[in-house]
Amino acid sequence: MDFQLSDDQRALREGIAQLLAGRFGRDRMRAAHDGGGGVDRALWAELGAAGLFALRLPEAAGGVGLGLPESVLMFEELGRALLPGPLAATELAAGAVKGAARGEAVVAQTEAGQPVAHLADADALLVLAGDEAYVLAGGPLRRVLDGARPVRSADPGTPLWRPAALPAYAAEGEPVPGGGARLRREGALLTAAEQLGSAGRSLEEAVQHARDREQFGAPIGSFQAVKHLCAEMLVRTGTARAAVYAAAVTGDPAEIAGAKLLADEAAVRNARDCLQVQGGMGFTWEADVHLRLKRAWLRAGQWLAAADAEEELAAGLGRAEPVGAPRTHVTRHTPRLHAAE
Amino acid sequence: MDLAYTQEEREFRARLREWLAAVLPGLPPRPDPADWPGRRAYDAGWQRLLYDAGYAGLHWPADAGGRGATPTQHLIFLEETERAGAPYVGANFVGLLHAGPTIAAEGSPEQRARWLPPVLRGDEMWCQGFSEPGAGSDLAALRTRAVRDGDAYVVSGQKIWTSHAEVADWCELLVRTDAAAPKHRGISWLAMRMDAPGVTVRPLRTLAGSTEFAEVFLDEVRVPLAHRVGAENDGWRVTMVTLSFERGTAFVGEVVACRRTLDALAAEARRTGRWDDPVLRRRLGRLAAEFQALWRLTQWNVSEAQRSGGVPGAGGSVFKLRYSHARQELYEAAAEVLGAGDALDLDREWVRDRLSSLSYTIAAGTSQIQRNIVAERILGLPKGR
Numbered sequence: 001m002d003f004q005l006s007d008d009q010r011a012l013r014e015g016i017a018q019l020l021a022g023r024f025g026r027d028r029m030r031a032a033h034d035g036g037g038g039v040d041r042a043l044w045a046e047l048g049a050a051g052l053f054a055l056r057l058p059e060a061a062g063g064v065g066l067g068l069p070e071s072v073l074m075f076e077e078l079g080r081a082l083l084p085g086p087l088a089a090t091e092l093a094a095g096a097v098k099g100a101a102r103g104e105a106v107v108a109q110t111e112a113g114q115p116v117a118h119l120a121d122a123d124a125l126l127v128l129a130g131d132e133a134y135v136l137a138g139g140p141l142r143r144v145l146d147g148a149r150p151v152r153s154a155d156p157g158t159p160l161w162r163p164a165a166l167p168a169y170a171a172e173g174e175p176v177p178g179g180g181a182r183l184r185r186e187g188a189l190l191t192a193a194e195q196l197g198s199a200g201r202s203l204e205e206a207v208q209h210a211r212d213r214e215q216f217g218a219p220i221g222s223f224q225a226v227k228h229l230c231a232e233m234l235v236r237t238g239t240a241r242a243a244v245y246a247a248a249v250t251g252d253p254a255e256i257a258g259a260k261l262l263a264d265e266a267a268v269r270n271a272r273d274c275l276q277v278q279g280g281m282g283f284t285w286e287a288d289v290h291l292r293l294k295r296a297w298l299r300a301g302q303w304l305a306a307a308d309a310e311e312e313l314a315a316g317l318g319r320a321e322p323v324g325a326p327r328t329h330v331t332r333h334t335p336r337l338h339a340a341e
Numbered sequence: 342m343d344l345a346y347t348q349e350e351r352e353f354r355a356r357l358r359e360w361l362a363a364v365l366p367g368l369p370p371r372p373d374p375a376d377w378p379g380r381r382a383y384d385a386g387w388q389r390l391l392y393d394a395g396y397a398g399l400h401w402p403a404d405a406g407g408r409g410a411t412p413t414q415h416l417i418f419l420e421e422t423e424r425a426g427a428p429y430v431g432a433n434f435v436g437l438l439h440a441g442p443t444i445a446a447e448g449s450p451e452q453r454a455r456w457l458p459p460v461l462r463g464d465e466m467w468c469q470g471f472s473e474p475g476a477g478s479d480l481a482a483l484r485t486r487a488v489r490d491g492d493a494y495v496v497s498g499q500k501i502w503t504s505h506a507e508v509a510d511w512c513e514l515l516v517r518t519d520a521a522a523p524k525h526r527g528i529s530w531l532a533m534r535m536d537a538p539g540v541t542v543r544p545l546r547t548l549a550g551s552t553e554f555a556e557v558f559l560d561e562v563r564v565p566l567a568h569r570v571g572a573e574n575d576g577w578r579v580t581m582v583t584l585s586f587e588r589g590t591a592f593v594g595e596v597v598a599c600r601r602t603l604d605a606l607a608a609e610a611r612r613t614g615r616w617d618d619p620v621l622r623r624r625l626g627r628l629a630a631e632f633q634a635l636w637r638l639t640q641w642n643v644s645e646a647q648r649s650g651g652v653p654g655a656g657g658s659v660f661k662l663r664y665s666h667a668r669q670e671l672y673e674a675a676a677e678v679l680g681a682g683d684a685l686d687l688d689r690e691w692v693r694d695r696l697s698s699l700s701y702t703i704a705a706g707t708s709q710i711q712r713n714i715v716a717e718r719i720l721g722l723p724k725g726r
Contacts, residue, residue: 001350001413002343003637003644009342069342207720222725224709227716231662234715238659242641243634249344258630307623314626317607 048103079197134173195267267296384431388463405445423594468509549696665701
């Protein structure tokens with residue numbers, strides 16, 4: 001057992017972090033959010049060219065041939081950078097929607113009762129309906145958009161739409177191989193990874209502020225009350241990280257449900273604590289933390305919300321293999337991410 | 342990231358399982374918790390079985406009589422023994438996990454030869470004389486003093502929260518050998534016989550009703566100079582070496598046990614119909630996520646230690662903080678599963694565990710102190726007020 005990142009995995013994460021730092025620094029991030037949060041097609045294509053969306057497609061299909069753990073490391077960095085867009089849905093649709101793998105198509109996602117994020121930007125819509133999943137594109141997708149009304153979204157990075165009843169369009173959709181259960185699991189896991197990255201970023205920002213900001217003649221980070229907020233943020237992040245990474249390795253549904261639950265909690269609570277550490281400044285539009293908090297709320301409601309995750313975990317109690325049981329495990333080769341040119 | 346165990350680790354697990362299955366049915370019944378001599382004999386007997394089978398001091402270095410096992414093998418050992426319902430380390434805790442490793446790392450060849458083999462065989466038990474009434478989480482504030490007199494130190498003072506003091510043969514004792522030195526200097530590490538003249542043990546009753554620990558009064562106790570481990574006034578560093586090793590795997594068995602308790606809670610709630618309450622059901626579901634994650638965090642920390650050559654990282658404090666609160670949450674949920682009728686019935690194990698869980702956020706550094714450690718040592722926030 002060696003539950004640590006391999007050298008290849010470290011290099012992969014380093015690669016995407018560098019790409020994001022170069023192409024989506026703070027100014028670009030603020031501009032994206034102040035501009036209404038549409039999908040930046042050029043950046044989307046750049047991420048596609050780097051292999052982000054095709055990471056798990058087999059090499060024979062033009063993909064990179066990696067697994068969930070590598071995707072999770074990528075999505076953690078996307079979450080840290082607060083990149084807007086339906087990232088998980090596009091990654092999941094990479095084999096099913098033309099252009100998605102190369103980042104030339106944007107795939108939004110929805111299920112009954114939820115608003116649709118980035119509907120107007122979408123080239124295809126991934127619809128989750130229980131254990132079924134299908135993709136809408138072309139005419140049917142246009143009709144969904146025509147029947148939808150825009151929501152004044154609390155998240156400035158995510159335009160939201162309320163569609164008319166979706167199931168009416170089901171007959172016109174293309175079924176997705178593997179069905180809804182797999183997509184929901186993997187979507188939940190990739191989203192949990194984004195939440196994890198967001199939680200980590202909130203922690204870094206809070207710690208930086210606690211070191212720099214002086215009150216009563218001392219850095220506020222020397223006050224125990226502030227220290228304890230920061231320490232709890234680290235505990236939440238560390239626990240969620242172990243859960244998310246392990247779920248990526250095992251792919252176990254109960255572990256994924258747990259990982260989503262803890263990562264949602266870490267992203268939301270860390271953003272709130274970061275805001276508290278930043279005080280009045282944290283409550284202004286100029287601080288970034290509100291953007292992360294609002295995105296964390298959005299993601300917490302997507303793919304697998306807390307109530308459903310808790311019910312799923314409860315259902316497994318007394319029946320699942322006990323914690324610590326050795327699991328069977330598929331080993332995988334790990335070729336490198338495509339160069340980012 | 343690889344959660345699969347190696348061939349060697351799987352074989353180790355299989356051999357251990359086989360041995361546990363063979364040896365556990367023959368164990369005598371567990372003594373009553375109040376029966377201290379019985380508990381000592383039981384714990385010593387278990388240690389002797391481990392010794393004879395080659396499992397004693399698994400994680401100790403080979404040149405100290407241990408097996409030099411990897412952190413992962415130690416993890417498997419703790420996991421499998423808990424899962425099989427084997428005895429807990431019990432009164433051997435300090436000897437095996439504190440004093441022994443300290444002597445192995447810092448002791449002279451004579452000291453290692455004198456003290457280590459009896460610990461491994463279960464012949465001698467140790468207790469820990471660190472805490473004092475005026476020095477709890479602020480361990481370095483200790484005041485028990487030792488003054489040289491010929492070939493011995495003369496020790497006077499008081500220790501508290503000393504687990505297993507009633508049955509211990511030896512005490513790993515922190516004393517102040519230089520009162521004028523700064524707080525963290527001037528401390529020395531001594532091995533003191535518990536039957537030496539001047540040692541008085543007075544058991545303390547916990548809120549759970551048990552006598553798990555004691556006060557130890559020291560009145561001019563003579564401890565030979567030869568029983569000092571490490572240099573004079575260097576005891577703080579010696580102690581820190583030991584404490585850092587405690588964190589990595591100290592709670593492995595307990596996490597496995599907590600998950601089993603959670604399963605039992607769910608079964609009980611299903612039996613009584615309380616399972617139909619979605620609030621309770623979801624609360625148990627969230628706890629499942631919690632203990633699953635804590636198990637994975639343990640594997641993460643152990644893997645990290647293994648990569649760094651056995652040196653535990655900062656993850657121990659993170660784990661301790663999260664685990665101690667999760668354990669309390671577990672037994673709060675247990676009280677709800679039991680319902681008002683049974684939640685105060687001391688004959689129910691969960692009720693007793695609920696009471697003892699209150700110590701977890703206090704013992705081995707309170708949560709408040711742990712948060713300071715995390716903030717200052719891991720996050721690099723300034724020391725302060």
